[in-house]
Amino acid sequence: MVTAAPRTLTFDECLRLAQQNNDEFKIAQLDYDIAEAQFQAATGGFGPTVSINGAYSPGNKPTTIDIAQNTFFPGSPAASMAFSTTFPYSTRVSLSQPIFTFGKVFCGFKMAEEGLRIGGIKLRKAKEKLKADVVNNFYRALVMQENVKILEESLKRSEDMQRVTEDKYRAGEASSFDLLRAKIEVDNTRPNTRSARNGYELIMKSLKNIIGAGLDDDIALNGTLEYKKIPIEHSRIMQQFTNRNDDKEITEHAAAIAEYKKWLMVGQLFPNIALGANATFYSTNTTYHAEKEYWKNSWDITIGFQWQLFNGFKNAADIKQAAAEASKAAIAAQMAQKGLALQMDSILRGLDEYKEIIEAADKTIKQADEGYRIARQNYASGIIKSIDLRDAEVALMRAKLNYLNALYNYISKVQDLKNLTDEEQ
Numbered sequence: 001m002v003t004a005a006p007r008t009l010t011f012d013e014c015l016r017l018a019q020q021n022n023d024e025f026k027i028a029q030l031d032y033d034i035a036e037a038q039f040q041a042a043t044g045g046f047g048p049t050v051s052i053n054g055a056y057s058p059g060n061k062p063t064t065i066d067i068a069q070n071t072f073f074p075g076s077p078a079a080s081m082a083f084s085t086t087f088p089y090s091t092r093v094s095l096s097q098p099i100f101t102f103g104k105v106f107c108g109f110k111m112a113e114e115g116l117r118i119g120g121i122k123l124r125k126a127k128e129k130l131k132a133d134v135v136n137n138f139y140r141a142l143v144m145q146e147n148v149k150i151l152e153e154s155l156k157r158s159e160d161m162q163r164v165t166e167d168k169y170r171a172g173e174a175s176s177f178d179l180l181r182a183k184i185e186v187d188n189t190r191p192n193t194r195s196a197r198n199g200y201e202l203i204m205k206s207l208k209n210i211i212g213a214g215l216d217d218d219i220a221l222n223g224t225l226e227y228k229k230i231p232i233e234h235s236r237i238m239q240q241f242t243n244r245n246d247d248k249e250i251t252e253h254a255a256a257i258a259e260y261k262k263w264l265m266v267g268q269l270f271p272n273i274a275l276g277a278n279a280t281f282y283s284t285n286t287t288y289h290a291e292k293e294y295w296k297n298s299w300d301i302t303i304g305f306q307w308q309l310f311n312g313f314k315n316a317a318d319i320k321q322a323a324a325e326a327s328k329a330a331i332a333a334q335m336a337q338k339g340l341a342l343q344m345d346s347i348l349r350g351l352d353e354y355k356e357i358i359e360a361a362d363k364t365i366k367q368a369d370e371g372y373r374i375a376r377q378n379y380a381s382g383i384i385k386s387i388d389l390r391d392a393e394v395a396l397m398r399a400k401l402n403y404l405n406a407l408y409n410y411i412s413k414v415q416d417l418k419n420l421t422d423e424e425q
Contacts, residue, residue: 006218006219006220007217007218007219007220008219008220008221008222009211009219009220009221009222010221010222010223011134011135011138011223014134014138014207014210014211014221015130015131015134017211017212017213018130018131018133018134018210018211018212019127019130020212021211021212021213022130022210022211022212023212024126024130025126025127025130028122028123028125028126028127029123029126031119031122031123032119032120032122032123034119035112035115035116035118035119035120036116036119038112038115038116039112039113039115039116041112042108042109042111042112042113043109043112045098045105045108045109046098046105046109047097048095048096048097049095049096049097050093050094050095051093051094052091052092052093052094053091053092053094054089054090054091054092055089055090055091056088056089057087057088057089057090058088087282087283087284088283088284088285088286088288089282089283089285089288090280090281090282090283091280091281091282092278092279092280092281093278093279094276094277094278095275095276095277095278096274096275096276097274097275097276098272098273098274099273099274099275099303100272100273101267101272101273102267102270102271102272103263103264103266103267104264104267104268104272107260107261107263107264107267108264110256110260111257111260111261111264114253114254114256114257114260115253115257117249117253118250118253118254118257121246121249121250121253122250124246125246125247125419128246128418128419129419130210131415132412132415132416132419133210134207134210134211135411135412135415136412136415137203137206137207137210138207138221138223139223139225139408139411139412140203140408141200141203141204141207141221142221142223142224142225142408143225143404143405143407143408144196144199144200144203145200145221146225146400146404147196147199147200147401147404148193148196148197148200150397150400150401150404151189151192151193151196151397152193154189154192154193154393154397155186155189155190155193157393158182158185158186158189158393159186161182161185161379161386161389161390161393162179162182162183162185162186164379164380165178165179165182165386166179166182168382173382174386178385178386181386181387181390182386185390204219207219225404225407225408225411227358227407227410228414245340245420245421246419247336247340247420248333248336248337248340251329251332251333251336251337252333254329254332254333255326255329255330255332255333257329258322258325258326258328258329258330259326259329261322261325261326262319262322262323262325262326264322265315265318265319265321265322266319268308268315268318269315270307271305271306271307272305272306272307273303273304273305274303274304274305274306275301275302275303276301276302276303276304277299277300277301277302278299278300279297279298279299280297280298280299281295281296281297282295282296282297282298283295283296284296340420343420344417344420347413347416347417347420348417350409350413351410351413351414351417354406354407354409354410354413355410357402357403357406358403358406358407358410361399361402361403361406364399364402364403365396365399365400365403368392368395368396368398368399368400369396371392371395371396372392372393372395372396374392375388375389375391375392375393376389376392
């Protein structure tokens with residue numbers, strides 16, 4: 001039976017698939033579309049509304065007034081006069097244009113404008129978060145893959161040491177305690193290796209979920225963990241962070257929305273002034289004719305106002321609530337700024353720490369590898385005990401794992417730094 005080769009993906013391919021298939025990113029795009037539609041609707045509040053309606057009345061009995069005989073002059077006959085008129089065919093075009101609303105339309109527009117800006121920032125953040133998720137999972141998978149290799153090598157070395165110890169035990173050169181210890185090391189290493197394999201499989205499933213692949217799809221990753229040193233000037237980065245940061249801008253726009261809402265509520269205390277215009281076209285003929293001579297028209301233009309004088313103190317309560325929300329949003333913006341500054345400080349400190357580990361790792365690994373080689377020779381010659389050999393092996397394994405974890409953390413922190421300072425990804 002021929003087994004299909006796994007699908008190999010690079011980081012760029014994973015990112016492209018995530019942008020195409022990730023459901024959270026699609027939701028963020030739809031949220032922006034909603035904010036854009038709300039802004040367009042608010043913009044329409046400045047313009048007029050135009051409506052048209054038509055009616056056909058196949059029959060009616062108008063209200064009449066009876067006029068007695070001799071009412072107008074002696075001998076005038078009695079008569080009946082229609083009090084209202086209903087036309088068989090009529091069409092009306094109406095226009096309404098707000099003139100002055102004491103800020104109601106303007107504040108609604110500004111709230112929608114701020115909402116659109118927040119939507120744009122959130123869409124950008126969703127794109128940045130998606131890339132950060134791909135970065136974290138892609139490179140974490142590479143780290144876990146290397147961890148599995150290191151632990152499998154460690155297991156193989158433990159098994160080799162067990163065989164050497166068994167040979168020494170049979171030759172009378174090792175004690176039963178040494179043999180027992182070698183077996184215990186093998187038994188202890190196997191679960192760690194199994195745990196590393198499980199961790200690798202779980203992180204791969206997480207990556208598959210992000211890029212929209214099936215959890216059972218056979219996927220291999222094509223990439224390497226590379227240390228790309230970036231210049232870290234703390235003062236410049238902090239200044240860039242202060243000038244522009246997505247989370248800071250969102251809190252500022254949210255505070256602006258709360259402030260506009262407060263003034264919108266104040267505007268509810270004042271009237272709305274609007275211009276109205278109507279044009280009516282009607283026909284008095286019971287038989288429909290499209291020709292111009294069968295139709296008459298009338299029109300009117302009015303300027304009016306609408307003023308709600310009392311609504312049970314609801315406006316006062318709304319103003320109080322909006323003012324409290326505005327103050328709350330301003331405080332939240334200040335708190336967010338402080339929290340983000342602490343987060344930035346943590347990232348910069350972490351980058352410095354991981355950079356030192358990475359730059360020292362090459363020398364450390366070479367020394368640990370040489371120490372393990374010497375320890376194996378000395379153990380085979382009976383100079384040192386198995387515990388000393390195991391210590392050398394653990395030192396080598398720890399040096400490699402520390403390097404891989406530091407490299408992964410460095411890459412992850414660099415991505416976090418880009419997100420916080422809105423640098424090009």
